[in-house]
Amino acid sequence: MARTKFPVEVLTPEGEVFNDEVEMVSTRTATGSIGILANHTPLLAMLDPTELRLYRSESEIVRYAQGEGYLQVADGRALILVEDAIAPGQLDAADLTEKLRAAEDAYARAQDGSEEQRLAARDRRRWEAFQRIAAGA
Amino acid sequence: MAQRDVKNRIASVKNIQKITRAMEMVAAARLRRAEQRIEALRPYAGAIRRMTRQAAEAAGNVPALPILAEHESEERVALLLVTADRGLAGAFNSQIIRAGVRTAADYQAAGKQIVYYATGRRGVSSLTFRGTEPEQGFTGFTERPTYANAREIAHCLMAAYVDGKVDRVEVLYNGYISPISQEVRRETLLPLQQATILEAETPEEADRPTGHTALVEYEPEPEEILQRLVPDYVEISIYRALLESTASELGARMTAMRNASDNAGDIITDLTLEMNRARQAEITQEIMEVVGGAEALS
Numbered sequence: 001m002a003r004t005k006f007p008v009e010v011l012t013p014e015g016e017v018f019n020d021e022v023e024m025v026s027t028r029t030a031t032g033s034i035g036i037l038a039n040h041t042p043l044l045a046m047l048d049p050t051e052l053r054l055y056r057s058e059s060e061i062v063r064y065a066q067g068e069g070y071l072q073v074a075d076g077r078a079l080i081l082v083e084d085a086i087a088p089g090q091l092d093a094a095d096l097t098e099k100l101r102a103a104e105d106a107y108a109r110a111q112d113g114s115e116e117q118r119l120a121a122r123d124r125r126r127w128e129a130f131q132r133i134a135a136g137a
Numbered sequence: 138m139a140q141r142d143v144k145n146r147i148a149s150v151k152n153i154q155k156i157t158r159a160m161e162m163v164a165a166a167r168l169r170r171a172e173q174r175i176e177a178l179r180p181y182a183g184a185i186r187r188m189t190r191q192a193a194e195a196a197g198n199v200p201a202l203p204i205l206a207e208h209e210s211e212e213r214v215a216l217l218l219v220t221a222d223r224g225l226a227g228a229f230n231s232q233i234i235r236a237g238v239r240t241a242a243d244y245q246a247a248g249k250q251i252v253y254y255a256t257g258r259r260g261v262s263s264l265t266f267r268g269t270e271p272e273q274g275f276t277g278f279t280e281r282p283t284y285a286n287a288r289e290i291a292h293c294l295m296a297a298y299v300d301g302k303v304d305r306v307e308v309l310y311n312g313y314i315s316p317i318s319q320e321v322r323r324e325t326l327l328p329l330q331q332a333t334i335l336e337a338e339t340p341e342e343a344d345r346p347t348g349h350t351a352l353v354e355y356e357p358e359p360e361e362i363l364q365r366l367v368p369d370y371v372e373i374s375i376y377r378a379l380l381e382s383t384a385s386e387l388g389a390r391m392t393a394m395r396n397a398s399d400n401a402g403d404i405i406t407d408l409t410l411e412m413n414r415a416r417q418a419e420i421t422q423e424i425m426e427v428v429g430g431a432e433a434l435s
Contacts (some may be wrong), residue, residue, distance in 0.1 A: 043355075
């Protein structure tokens with residue numbers, strides 16, 4: 001049975017990547033995985049890097065490698081703001097390996113407990129998540 | 138100059154003109170794309186702003202984050218100079234370097250230390266040449282900066298500020314006004330002003346409800362969301378500076394190349410005139426010789 005559709009917009013600093021009606025949005029907030037259906041209660045959530053899935057229907061799924069971001073549900077619409085939204089096919093495994101290594105180096109170099117280290121950890125987490133998506137794609 | 142030399146010079150100036158024309162057209166085409174990218178950032182930046190105000194309203198205030206806190210004493214000032222990887226754009230790069238050096242001199246006169254950061258090969262090499270090597274240089278993307286580039290720079294500067302390596306961060310870049318007009322802008326990035334965060338872009342926006350009601354769920358708590366939302370302002374500010382700088386670079390290059398093409402046109406006109414005169418003089422000379430010869434025979 002087809003579910004009720006609702007409008008979803010995915011925005012990045014480089015422009016809009018998706019703006020259409022979907023049945024379900026699946027992503028990951030700072031507290032865990034989350035699925036959004038139509039008529040969800042108003043929400044403001046912080047998103048962590050993961051694979052963003054937009055279900056146009058049971059079988060038609062649009063996927064993106066999603067960086068850190070935010071999800072707002074209000075007035076029956078979902079607005080997803082993310083720093084990156086890359087189609088899994090566009091991910092470059094070699095490039096990701098290099099970025100991950102750079103982040104690991106930065107993490108190892110940084111002083112324990114410093115802001116530098118904290119930021120390197122966030123970079124590492126993003127590239128790890130993207131690498132997993134690239135491997136699955 | 139002999140006729141043949143003038144002819145060669147005309148040919149070489151014409152070749153230069155072809156190149157400058159082509160560069161002008163390439164810059165014009167890229168400029169349009171750069172302008173679109175500035176436009177594309179607007180909805181994202183606006184949405185981040187609205188979410189921040191919503192979360193701040195829910196939290197009751199903005200948490201005391203280290204990037205918002207002024208340091209007790211201001212001894213080391215970081216200057217981020219936004220330049221281009223390439224030249225041939227008029228005063229584009231040099232006016233940033235000049236403004237940076239002047240700002241640095243003012244701070245040094247007040248007894249402060251300067252730490253340079255630079256984007257673009259031109260900025261990095263100029264600073265290195267002056268013996269003031271940048272703490273970190275970011276190069277290879279100034280023709281088409283991405284948000285990831287801005288994030289890298291922002292993280293580097295925020296880490297330096299929060300870890301107490303610098304006490305203030307300023308950025309100098311070419312602000313984009315129109316294809317023919319750019320201005321050097323100097324902005325303070327850190328400490329971030331709380332007023333900047335909560336300020337609405339337009340008066341209408343200020344009147345609009347932020348969307349916060351008792352019904353809204355927050356995941357995690359609004360305070361925690363703000364801890365990540367607020368640093369995004371620094372990333373967005375840097376990204377906007379990079380995009381405006383790119384548009385300005387292309388605008389400046391377009392103008393510089395148009396002037397170069399016009400100058401080449403002037404030189405070609407002058408040289409053509411000179412060549413015609415030389416040819417005319419030669420013909421006159423030959424006629425005189427023929428007439429002189431005929432006279433001698435009669």
